[in-house]
Amino acid sequence: MNVIIAKNLTKTFGDFMAVDHISFEVKKGEIFGFLGANGAGKTTAMRMLCGLSKPTFGMGQVAGFDIVKQSENVKACIGYMSQRFALYEDLKVWENLRLYGGIYGLRNAQINRKIDEMLNRLGFQAEKNTMVSALPLGWKQKLAFTAAIFHDPKIVFLDEPTGGVDPAARRQFWELIYDTADRGITVFVTTHYMDEAEYCNRVSIMVDGRIDALDSPKALKEKFQVSNMEEVFFQLAGKAKRKDS
Amino acid sequence: MKAVTAQHIKKSYNGVQALKGVSLEVEEGEIFGIIGPDGAGKTTLFRILTTLLLPDSGSAMVKGFDVIKAYKLIRRKVGYMPGRFSLYHDLTVVENLRIFASLFNTSIEENYDLIKDIYQHIEPFKKRRAGALSGGMKQKLALSCALIHRPEVLFLDEPTTGVDPLSRKELWEMLKKLKKQGIAILVSTPYMDEASLCDRIALIQHGIFLKTETPQKIIAQxxxxxxxxxxxxxxxxxxxxxxxxxxxxxxxxxxxxxxxxxxxxxxxxxxxxxxxxxxxxxxxxxxxxxxxxxxxxxxxxxxxxxxxx
The missing domain is CATH 3.30.70 (Alpha-Beta Plaits)
Structure with missing residues (x-):
């Protein structure tokens, strides 16, 4: 089953074609890597899929809902986490989760049960009453992820979730992603770490607003006859006419 | 003479020890990488070495001058590009560059040769407001501004964070060219794969250097x-x-x-x-x-x- 469908999805700002007729599908439970150079159009595409920006042309469906006509339904069944997305530093761990549960309309009893369930799964029960400001960055990121999937979304969008964290925490984070996908939540993720592209089931690479490649990392490496995803990226992004520089 | 030396630098904020006794020596014309995750103490160290912050204890010299006693002299000798874009958003590209040049009593024309390779990429947009530039262009402008007074030591705090792999590669090629001009470069990064592009690196975590060595030796050990x-x-x-x-x-x-x-x-x-x-x-x-x-x-x-x- 496809949980994301994009058909000729396009966004222009004046003369500028930020996203240029992209078409793709993402399957349920898939880890989908959304790669591209800065300025290639990733954020614009992601904002359209999250129901935050209207396409100029084309259509999109997320979890069965139309991203234009049913954008509020889309928002209710997705989770979103960005690199710099801050939890509330001056709230405790459980208070942050409580807030997210409330925003997504969960009931109190449900929220309290969920907080314990989530913290136990993370092995984080002991920090329930810790102020978020006192947590190390790696833990803040795990907690931000937990908040993003607190309401059991169908899809979670992660925008550079691992920027700046240490190598061990970066890997622990990906294990959390694997675990989430295992439980049927689809993961749509952007990253600038090319080793992380290898952890995805499939990746797309955007160049100048288009999707110039979409396949499993293995198939892409074979197609471009290189040994790693970084080389694939260099070959594709190097052809960009729209230079960010 | 060493470009930079530091002995047992310590610094705490609100009871949190950001640096727990860090020592280093950077040679002339060397690219020295400080590699570690966010919160490891990289920015604190850079701010102390560029005289913007006082250490609690320990001492440091830049080009033979003490960072506390001779801070005014050092400020003329170093270029600093902070992690966060800190140019004037409402001024144009060329206006930003001119301000930095005039602060150091020089002009764009006088040192154009040094910034040429970098500045050429953004010169076609020199009348655009800095706030309206893309990420990669902002970075090139910030680097041009940090270089316009021909510094002897360049401090770059996470110049590649959040930047795609291709633009990162380009930036490192620019740094190699600057090194050839004899400028010592201290650069911090959370990307471990950039270590091999440095002459020597210090791995930093929780305010201490885990090791300082050439990348080849760290791997061999x-x-x-x-x-x-x-x-x-x-x-x-x-x-x-x-x-x-x-x-x-x-x-x-x-x-x-x-x-x-x-x-x-x-x-x-x-x-x-x-x-x-x-x-x-x-x-x-x-x-x-x-x-x-x-x-x-x-x-x-x-x-x-x-x-x-």
Missing amino acids: FENILWSVHSKQMFQLLKDLRSNPHVLSCYAFGDTHHITVEKKKAAPHEAAITIAELEAFLKEKGHLDIKIDPIQAGIEDSFLELANK
Whole structure:
């Protein structure tokens, strides 16, 4: 089953074609890597899929809902986490989760049960009453992820979730992603770490607003006859006419 | 003379020790990388070395001048590009550059040769407001501004954070050219793969240097036996490898997992388990297409090993 469908999805700002007729599908439970150079159009595409920006042309469906006509339904069944997305530093761990549960309309009893369930799964029960400001960055990121999937979304969008964290925490984070996908939540993720592209089931690479490649990392490496995803990226992004520089 | 020296620098904020006694020496014309995650103390160290922050204890010199006593002199000799874009958003590209030049009593024309390679990329947009530039262009403008007074030492705080792999590569090529001009460059980054582009690196975590060496030596000093492992089910493989008593650590590394393996007590250069034995163990767990190879460590392997010590 496809949980994301994009058909000729396009966004222009004046003369500028930020996203240029992209078409793709993402399957349920898939880890989908959304790669591209800065300025290639990733954020614009992601904002359209999250129901935050209207396409100029084309259509999109997320979890069965139309991203234009049913954008509020889309928002209710997705989770979103960005690199710099801050939890509330001056709230405790459980208070942050409580807030997210409330925003997504969960009931109190449900929220309290969920907080314990989530913290136990993370092995984080002991920090329930810790102020978020006192947590190390790696833990803040795990907690931000937990908040993003607190309401059991169908899809979670992660925008550079691992920027700046240490190598061990970066890997622990990906294990959390694997675990989430295992439980049927689809993961749509952007990253600038090319080793992380290898952890995805499939990746797309955007160049100048288009999707110039979409396949499993293995198939892409074979197609471009290189040994790693970084080389694939260099070959594709190097052809960009729209230079960010 | 060393470009930069520091001895036992300590700094705390609100009871949190950001730097717990850091020492370093940077040679003339060297690219020195300070590599570690967010919150490790990189920015604090840069701000102390560029005279913007006083250390609680310890001492540091830049070009032979003390960072506390001779701060005014040092400010003329260093270029500093902070991690956050801190130019004037409402001024144009050329206006920003002119301000920095005039603050140092010089002009764009006088030092144009030094910034030419970098500035040329953004010169066509010189009348655009800095706030309206793309990420990559902002970065090039900030670097031009940090260089316009011909500094002897350049401090770049995370110039590649959040930047795509191709633009990162371009930036490193620019730094190599600047090095040829004799400028010492201190650069911090959370990307471990950039270590190999530095002459020497310091790995930093929780306010201490885990090690300072050339990237080649750090890798050569890796102590454990390291294998890469691949199978068809990579997530399950991670769990199964960890359940083996001879596997000391197991981390995902792109398309393989890297494991460190217990050594034989009698023969410490040999692994306590053979590749064939581990393969049999994984086969029993139901894995297909198993591939195990002894490998050379990379910087991330070294960082993980040193951080776990």
